[in-house]
Amino acid sequence: MARVTIFTRLWRYLTAPFLRRRRHASPAGLMPRDGTLSTDPTRPHIMTDIEQNFRRTKSMSDDDKRGDDDHATGIVVKTKPKTKKPSLYKVLMLNDDYTPMEFVVHVLEQFFSKNRDEAHRIMMHVHRRGVGICGVYTYEVAESKVTQVMDFARQHQHPLQCTLEKE
Ligand code: TYC
Numbered sequence: 545m546a547r548v549t550i551f552t553r554l555w556r557y558l559t560a561p562f563l564r565r566r567r568h569a570s571p572a573g574l575m576p577r578d579g580t581l582s583t584d585p586t587r588p589h590i591m592t593d594i595e596q597n598f599r600r601t602k603s604m605s606d607d608d609k610r611g612d613d614d615h616a617t618g619i620v621v622k623t624k625p626k627t628k629k630p631s632l633y634k635v636l637m638l639n640d641d642y643t644p645m646e647f648v649v650h651v652l653e654q655f656f657s658k659n660r661d662e663a664h665r666i667m668m669h670v671h672r673r674g675v676g677i678c679g680v681y682t683y684e685v686a687e688s689k690v691t692q693v694m695d696f697a698r699q700h701q702h703p704l705q706c707t708l709e710k711e
Contacts, residue, residue, distance in 0.1 A: 633681060635690060
């Protein structure tokens, strides 16, 4: 029994380098050599980028693989540009019983670049409905508008309130 164990260990020791080389014959050892899906049990249906590139280049002709130069490795590295649109925020104005209508119109012209008609329309909407949209901006701009309007109203001792809300 002990002799069998020693021989088995010796056999494994001698054949280990050969077995390891075979297993890593596919790219980074991530997929079986026959091009089937990864055998990783934690993600049986998912192929990594490396696996997908390996499959793609496996099905390409030698001419395709060579491309523009003569040093093609058969691995195509595809980079996806990752751009994300910034979140937008509405600046909302709230009604109150004390701020003069003309002051609100002025605020809308001054801080939100509305013309007189549009500013008057928004002010009346807030006056009637209680809340209205002054504009839509990225977070930093929206936050800055709210601060500027609140400071301006406070300087003139009006209780006008402004806030921001994610779109
Ligand atoms: N309700 C105010 C008034 O009657 C006018 C007003 C409009 C105030 C809009 C605030 O956001 C506001 N004087």
